Amino acid sequence: MIQFQFQLQFLLQTDPPAAATLDLWGIGTSILLFAVGFLAVLALGKTILVPAVDRALRSREFDEVVHNLATSGANLVVWVGAVVVALTVAGYGAFLSAFAIFGGAIGLAVGFAAQDLVGNFVAGIFILQDRPFEVGDWIEWEDRSGRVEEIDLRVTRVRTFDNERITVPNSELANNAVTNPVAYDTLRQKFVFGIGYDDDVDEATDIILEAAADHPDILDDPAPSVRLVELGDSDVGLQARWWIANPERSNFVGVRSEYVQTVKEAFDDAGIDIPYVHRELTGSVEVVEQQLQ
Structure with a gap:
């Protein structure tokens, strides 16, 4: 009975508006910190990281497909980094840890399921960067040959001299010897x-x-x-x-x-002869007589 009276008295003395004000103040502070952290990282990334990546790729004369892919990746990194920093500053680091574990498990599963696709994608980047051949070149690989019509990040499309189209996975061209007879003058x-x-x-x-x-x-x-x-x-x-x-x-x-x-x-x-192989078959035929009994 004494304990119940003490709890009732405590509840009567608590000021509900004050508790609500504290909760609103905490939520508002978290939102403000999130916004400040997000905008600060986003601004730094957009003004420093993305332009730096763009200048580095252009100075080394990367292919336009690789350039667009890299700049898009840099922008994605900036956005993800801004969200991560903002959540950390706002006090939600535990949420990030749980999400990282979950995302890592999903990424591992997707990586195993799409390893061939990822391999072709990486091979396409190397082909576009190393330029062993370009669109319009006549190439030979294994027992096939044709003229390159298009190079994507996943496949290369080749038009054969019989007017057929072959869609070749980039990993096949990146991991095997490719002859480019028209590479030089x-x-x-x-x-x-x-x-x-x-x-x-x-x-x-x-x-x-x-x-x-x-x-x-x-x-x-x-x-x-x-x-x-x-x-x-x-x-x-x-x-x-x-x-x-x-x-x-x-x-x-x-x-x-x-x-x-x-x-x-x-x-x-x-009167110069172009000879060909002459073959003469010789031999004899032996007749064996067998008396029937």
Whole structure:
């Protein structure tokens, strides 16, 4: 009974308006601290961090896709940092700790589920930065080839010379050897002409060099050359080497075809044989007579 009377007296003496005022004051202080912390970090990030990232990327001439991605990431970091600092200043650090644990678990699960996607995304960034090839280049990888039409952060789209489109994951191009025949201003080509063992090697060499000198798309510097590279079963192999400028797929195929045809016709006129393998089957047939019983 005495305890009940004491509690009742305490409740009667408590001033409800004063308690409510304290609560409102605390809420107002938290809101003010949150707003000050958020705006301060946001202003610093927008005026210092984001412009610094922008200047660094432009000074190193990063690809525009990488530049936009990095600046967007910097802006996201600024916003997240502003919220984190504001909550900490306002006295809600415990909430941040709980959210960080929860977010980390979600991030780990998403990372395992999308590791291939993330790998292609990272590979796309390296391709855009290292520039092993660019849009319009003719590339070869594994047993495929084609012209690059588009490079995204996840995939690269290649148009084959049969007019097909291949969508290639960036990790495949980043982790395998890629040949870029049009990376430089000139390209060397090779072809082996086979002549007979009874033919004159010097005469055949002169014909090959003259045909290269007469072709308008074959460069004089570096000069064409011929090397004896093999003594086959039925022919002597002479490897012709020549250079073309501004190599493109169509140009390369056309020059090669015209040059080889010219050499073939000159060989025919000079009586130089381009032999092929002759095989002669010999043997005998044995007839076995078997008497039936």
